[in-house]
Amino acid sequence: MSYEEKGVWSFLVIAVVGYGVYLGLVLSPLATGTAPTDVDWVAPMVWTIGGAILAGIVLRILLEIVWPSEGRTADQRDREIERTGERVGNSFVVIGAIAALVMCWFELDWFWIANAIYLCFVLSAILSSVTRLVAYRQGGFQEW
Numbered sequence: 001m002s003y004e005e006k007g008v009w010s011f012l013v014i015a016v017v018g019y020g021v022y023l024g025l026v027l028s029p030l031a032t033g034t035a036p037t038d039v040d041w042v043a044p045m046v047w048t049i050g051g052a053i054l055a056g057i058v059l060r061i062l063l064e065i066v067w068p069s070e071g072r073t074a075d076q077r078d079r080e081i082e083r084t085g086e087r088v089g090n091s092f093v094v095i096g097a098i099a100a101l102v103m104c105w106f107e108l109d110w111f112w113i114a115n116a117i118y119l120c121f122v123l124s125a126i127l128s129s130v131t132r133l134v135a136y137r138q139g140g141f142q143e144w
Contacts, residue, residue: 003069004078005136010059012129018052019122037109045118081135089128096120
């Protein structure tokens with residue numbers, strides 16, 4: 001497995017686990033009958049995003065210690081796969097921005113706006129990662 005592909009796997013795992021932790025922290029008060037707008041969501045969101053960044057750095061270092069890669073430079077294939085994955089994933093960033101804009105028009109609570117944006121960031125990370133992993137598993141892209 002290449003250095004770049006390991007990075008994609010770690011990014012995917014951290015995105016899913018980080019968002020799962022966030023949902024666990026935010027949804028647990030809802031089970032007790034707390035209104036969604038009364039839930040303290042800012043601190044859990046900041047901490048899970050910060051924790052995901054830190055976990056990404058640590059996991060990448062640990063992966064290289066346990067399973068060292070032959071090289072760390074991206075070749076043309078890696079760059080094309082990364083570019084395509086980002087294009088696909090960015091669709092959810094745009095969807096999140098549009099959703100936030102529409103929610104602002106209707107003056108929804110910040111809880112809903114921020115969570116829609118965060119969800120779309122996570123979906124973007126997942127979709128981008130899956131696209132890249134499929135491309136790696138299929139051997140890249142056909143040259144024209």
